[in-house]
Amino acid sequence: MRRIKAGIIGCGSIAKNRHAPEYKANPYVNEMVFYDRNPERAATLADMFGGSTAHSVDELLADSTIQVVSDCSSNEYHHIFSTKALLNGKHVLCEKPISLTIDQANQIVEAQKKSGKILMVDHNQRLTRAHQKAKKMIENQVLGKVLTFRTTFGHKGPEHWGINKTNGTWFFKKDRSGFGVAGDLGIHKIDLLHYLLDDEIEQVSAFQGSLHKVTEAGDPIEVCDNIVCSLKTKQGRLGTASFSWTYYGEEDNSTIIYCENGILKIYHSHEYQLEVITKDGEKINYKLENIQTNDNQTNSGIIDAFIECVRLDKPPIVSGEEARSSLNVILGMLEAAETNRVVTVSSSISSIKVN
Known part of the structure; x- marks a missing residue:
């Protein structure tokens, strides 16, 4: 075999x-x-x-x-x-x-x-049971149409994860990582949003900063260690996203989807990986499997x-095309943060427009 x-x-x-x-x-x-x-x-x-x-x-x-x-x-x-x-x-x-x-x-x-x-x-992230179940519920409009969303992904940083465990990690080098936390963690959640919503992010605005991480010489790193974004999809859904290398207490890898008739909370609770809360206050909790973290390595699938x-x-x-679309959104985020403007992500994958 x-x-x-x-x-x-x-x-x-x-x-x-x-x-x-x-x-x-x-x-x-x-x-x-x-x-x-x-x-x-x-x-x-x-x-x-x-x-x-x-x-x-x-x-x-x-x-x-x-x-x-x-x-x-x-x-x-x-x-x-x-x-x-x-x-x-x-x-x-x-x-x-x-x-x-x-x-x-x-x-x-x-x-x-x-x-x-x-x-x-x-x-x-597409492969976790909680994300797959949430996608099915969204597709079937169990809680009606999706209106808004928020997502986050943060941990204490790649210097605690990388092979050398030092501030000399390549993740902190602009010519090697390119995008800092946006390309390390943020791109996972952009792909996840595209997957869950069967939609694509079309407009972005963002703030970014090197708030706390330093190089081996003690200087601020060349890429962002935090970025916070506002997002609009092609279908008109609105949401926010925050990605961080300075969540020092514990990882946060949660997503919340707000629908016409209730809320889906994914990896928001330590006990329940998927929580459904209807607009009438009914709560349905699902125990599935914990999401993989840097401190808890499990089979990602x-x-x-x-x-x-x-x-x-x-x-x-x-696919490569889907990954390219997520990359295009990350490029738009960084452009938005650098220019302090709202950026329209081009569907042609050839350009980004600054509004």
């Missing part, structure tokens, strides 16, 4: 804590090959998970026995490695964000079309979903 060989490019925390253990646990994956520009990191994961190492990305991609590749590189390399992997005949699971620019995202999407291989992007798509030739859970 175990017959798929996986390659992992980039051996930081996301590979160590999510991709590698989930490949190891998948019954259809029998071997892993690791590459990192720091050979010791690759060797460590190979020892930990029983795999082997490659000396270069090109060596890994030239291995015809590798069918699937996880691109766990830092953000500035996604368009290089994912594009190369696709054009070398590999199915690709790319970490989010898909890239730093729309042009780079287009490179990856075009490579997927040319190769005919599966490209999936790791927006794993993304590898299982990716491998199932490869095995059964199914469409990806999150």
